[in-house]
Amino acid sequence: MKFLGKLVLTVLLVCVLVIVLGYVVIQTQWAAGGLSRWVSANSDYRLTVGKINHSWSSPSFLTLQHVRLARANQPEMLNAEEVNLGFDWQQFSQPGHFDRLTLRNGSLNLSNPNAGVPVQANLLQLSNMRLVAGIDRLSVTAQQVDAGITPWHPAPGRVLGNDAEFQLSAGELTVNDMPASQVLVQGRIQQNRLLLNNVGADFARGQLTANASRDADGSWNINNLRLSNIRLQSPHPLATFRQDFEALPKITLQRLDVIDARLQGPDWAFNDLDVALQNMTFDHGDWQSDDGSIAFNASDLINGSLHVTDPIVDLAFDQQGITLKQLSTRWQNGLLRTTGHWSRADRQLQLDELVVAALEYTLPGDWQTLWMKPLPGWLAGITVSKLTANRNLIIDVSPDFPFQLTALDGTGNDLVLARDHQWGIWGGKLTLNASEATFNKIDVRRPSLSLTADADQIAVTELSAFTQAGLLESTATLSQQPQRTFSVTLNGRAVPLSLVQNWGWPTVPASGDGALQVQLQGQLAAGTPLKTGLNGQLTATDAQGQQITQQMINGTVSGAAPAPPAAAPLPQNLTPPAP
Numbered sequence: 044m045k046f047l048g049k050l051v052l053t054v055l056l057v058c059v060l061v062i063v064l065g066y067v068v069i070q071t072q073w074a075a076g077g078l079s080r081w082v083s084a085n086s087d088y089r090l091t092v093g094k095i096n097h098s099w100s101s102p103s104f105l106t107l108q109h110v111r112l113a114r115a116n117q118p119e120m121l122n123a124e125e126v127n128l129g130f131d132w133q134q135f136s137q138p139g140h141f142d143r144l145t146l147r148n149g150s151l152n153l154s155n156p157n158a159g160v161p162v163q164a165n166l167l168q169l170s171n172m173r174l175v176a177g178i179d180r181l182s183v184t185a186q187q188v189d190a191g192i193t194p195w196h197p198a199p200g201r202v203l204g205n206d207a208e209f210q211l212s213a214g215e216l217t218v219n220d221m222p223a224s225q226v227l228v229q230g231r232i233q234q235n236r237l238l239l240n241n242v243g244a245d246f247a248r249g250q251l252t253a254n255a256s257r258d259a260d261g262s263w264n265i266n267n268l269r270l271s272n273i274r275l276q277s278p279h280p281l282a283t284f285r286q287d288f289e290a291l292p293k294i295t296l297q298r299l300d301v302i303d304a305r306l307q308g309p310d311w312a313f314n315d316l317d318v319a320l321q322n323m324t325f326d327h328g329d330w331q332s333d334d335g336s337i338a339f340n341a342s343d344l345i346n347g348s349l350h351v352t353d354p355i356v357d358l359a360f361d362q363q364g365i366t367l368k369q370l371s372t373r374w375q376n377g378l379l380r381t382t383g384h385w386s387r388a389d390r391q392l393q394l395d396e397l398v399v400a401a402l403e404y405t406l407p408g409d410w411q412t413l414w415m416k417p418l419p420g421w422l423a424g425i426t427v428s429k430l431t432a433n434r435n436l437i438i439d440v441s442p443d444f445p446f447q448l449t450a451l452d453g454t455g456n457d458l459v460l461a462r463d464h465q466w467g468i469w470g471g472k473l474t475l476n477a478s479e480a481t482f483n484k485i486d487v488r489r490p491s492l493s494l495t496a497d498a499d500q501i502a503v504t505e506l507s508a509f510t511q512a513g514l515l516e517s518t519a520t521l522s523q524q525p526q527r528t529f530s531v532t533l534n535g536r537a538v539p540l541s542l543v544q545n546w547g548w549p550t551v552p553a554s555g556d557g558a559l560q561v562q563l564q565g566q567l568a569a570g571t572p573l574k575t576g577l578n579g580q581l582t583a584t585d586a587q588g589q590q591i592t593q594q595m596i597n598g599t600v601s602g603a604a605p606a607p608p609a610a611a612p613l614p615q616n617l618t619p620p621a622p
């Protein structure tokens with residue numbers, strides 16, 4: 044019996060010695076290297092561990108130092124100065140499952156969401172880590188990350204798992220090339236839905252706060268997004284932002300507030316911008332809303348050559364279209380103001396009243412090309428119920444036919460300014476007058492025009508102007524059919540006879556003031572030369588009474604020689620008066 048007792052005692056002492064020796068050996072670099080080689084040889088991963096530590100103050104934790112982990116022939120997944128492994132009883136049935144997994148002072152690369160991760164934990168903690176990840180189609184890069192995820196059960200395509208709560212703070216964070224700093228994110232993954240309960244960050248020298256969710260189909264629901272005092276400078280043109288916006292998945296914005304923003308890029312800028320948006324859904328560039336609204340104002344909006352100041356816009360959205368509750372802005376030193384409605388069914392814009400006041404506007408060199416260019420698909424027609432124009436200056440510096448209208452006033456009723464995506468005057472009544480005007484170096488005073496338009500023709504019922512000593516009067520008609528046939532009659536009394544040559548008549552063999560009459564017919568069909576279709580007649584009488592008649596046939600003038608002045612009538616009474 045004594046022998047048996049000594050044997051048992053010896054075995055126990057040996058076991059204790061083996062355990063102690065094993066405990067000591069496992070914390071050596073040799074043991075760490077052996078573990079690294081064993082994992083690398085028996086799995087698809089390449090593991091490097093510098094040292095293994097254990098403390099009896101935390102008996103269920105094991106600390107690995109200088110850890111590097113990568114899948115074979117793949118970029119490094121983990122590089123951390125310290126990894127803490129927390130064990131529990133579940134370790135016996137699932138060796139890759141930990142109660143707690145803490146990564147400190149390193150980097151974690153989960154940019155390939157389809158790559159499997161060999162471990163999971165009830166709680167994953169990151170402390171001062173660099174993170175690169177693909178999370179629900181979002182490319183995320185972060186520095187100085189402190190985070191917690193519970194539980195962490197990663198799966199292919201789901202680096203956060205299918206059901207987990209998380210909280211993350213980062214000194215710097217970039218999401219899809221959008222940088223932010225001092226970031227705090229709290230949320231949850233639930234049945235393939237991403238819930239962002241609280242998001243806060245310093246963004247573009249301003250502040251961002253948000254509350255949002257992303258459904259399994261990729262659509263977003265943003266309950267609240269607030270951007271305050273942002274100062275964003277971008278190298279991209281506005282067209283790039285529009286393309287990116289149209290490529291976005293379905294987004295529902297319950298509320299968006301932009302406060303005192305300044306945005307700038309090449310050839311565009313928004314200064315002191317405030318935006319309030321509610322209850323809008325955008326889907327690949329289109330929108331849906333039952334009771335939505337967008338209101339914004341700014342000190343300046345610049346897009347290329349377009350520069351408006353103090354714009355104020357208030358829009359209401361429903362399934363029928365957009366109600367333009369208010370639009371006013373200063374443009375070209377003048378004021379534009381209107382209200383109206385855009386109908387979604389027929390894509391017609393109906394403006395109740397359009398006020399144009401005190402503009403000083405020089406027409407672009409290609410304004411005629413822009414006039415002929417079709418309107419975009421979303422705008423089939425434009426109707427103005429009431430037009431009011433006051434004290435405007437309109438200039439065209441085209442070398443072919445420059446003109447200027449000074450102090451231009453006007454009124455219009457039921458004007459159809461676009462039809463079937465094409466600019467024009469397709470209906471309504473319009474009256475224009477100015478204090479002075481110049482048409483290709485011919486100065487006139489008090490020019491005035493009145494016209495009516497319908498589906499068949501435009502009828503200029505009155506067109507008149509004063510020259511230095513005379514009066515010009517004209518009427519005209521222009522067909523609305525594709526041939527665009529027109530006829531013009533111009534009468535002048537005590538006017539410079541050369542003015543018609545400045546206005547396009549080839550030549551007039553007379554000078555000085557006199558009386559004239561021009562009758563002209565032709566076609567303004569698109570793509571057809573104007574000159575070859577012109578036919579008409581000019582009759583002029585100079586101050587000496589000589590009369591000139593010229594015929595125009597297909598744009599070519601043939602004229603008769605000036606006729607001698609008519610003989611003066613004889614006096615009725617040749618008898619001298621009585622003395």
